[in-house]
Amino acid sequence: QVQLVESGGGMVAAGSSLTLSCAASGLTLSSYAMGWFRQTPGNEREFVAGINWNSGLRNYVDSVKGRFTISRDNARNTAFLRMNSLKPEDTATYYCAADRTWYTVRTSAGLYDHWGQGTQVNVSS
Secondary structure (H helix, E strand, C coil), X not given: CCEEEEECCEEEECXXXXXXXXXXXXXXXXXXXXXXXXXXXXXXXXXXXXXXXXXXXXXXXXXXXXXXXEEEEHHHCEEEEXXXXXXXXXCEEEEEEEECCCCCCCCCHHHCCEECXXXXXXXXX
């Protein structure tokens, strides 16, 4: 049974940093590209960042470029999202996802095969 479990969310002030973790079980992480998405009530799930199987390719939504960094540790079956200089507009539920198309980074949520349950990030002004 595949499980992705996010952790590291919380309530922080603008300008703060957080690191989200996504621990995978039931799959071999190196066989997947990984993505982070976020969603606010009433809105569609938005691509935030993605990384291919060997970290050779990373992609970010423009609004987080220079502030967020996606990484992975295949030996630990874990992916990360380091978020610096957080803004109130970053407030959302953050989800990690695994994509069998391991060699590239895709930005459409519908293409991902496995999802975590989400972790809440609240950024106050």
